[in-house]
Amino acid sequence: MVARTRFDADPCPVARSVNAIGDWWSLLIVRDAFDGSRRFGEFHRSLGIAKNILVTRLRSLEDAGVLQSVPAPDGGSHREYRLTDKGRALFPVIVALRQWGEAECFTPARSTPASSTSRTGRPLHRLEIRAADGRPVEPEDTVVEKV
Template structure:
């Protein structure tokens, strides 16, 4: 496997986040963890990823604190992969990616699922960036400034 350049020390939080997440396979593993997959075999069947690559990705997600391993919930000798608070913090990112695809995909009719509120069964609202006073913000409404203090 090609060694990638680390972005961990980069000053940009987007680059640092991408360094922590890893790659698109890792995001798909995290997606699967959100829908309840916990075992190596479940991830492997869902993704069709070669076992050696899946092993590397799962190990990296554990090393980065996104997943942890726990004894199997059924008492067997297996280990299960569970999202940590850091991993659960990726939920809005996955929702944003999903909603972006739903809006701009060339074949939206092929998207197999919709994200709904478990309590009401209704689709979730589109994520929006709001100012502290509640105004909706777009790219032209924001800027970057040096961190002080």
């Protein structure tokens, strides 16, 4: 088995973020956690992932501080997975991926599930990157200072 490349000490925040999240299964677990999944079986049913892989990904997300395993509120012997503050901070990332996928990964004739607010039922505005003065920023408007 090939060892996974680690980016723990990489100076790039994108590389460290990828290191913390791990892979597509981890992002889908986080997505499901935002959508209300809490128990191992819920993640397993939703994702169709092998149990051993799910255990490994849940453990990695716990180690990264994205999820926390807590006793079930009903007093049962099982545990539930809750997003930590660090995990909740991934909300804009998940929304951005969802919006990008809606726009770029489906044909115009095929509708996709739309994200909306639970309070009003209205769709979310498209995420935009804005400068401190409020103007929209495009990729060519930015510069990243290398360490």
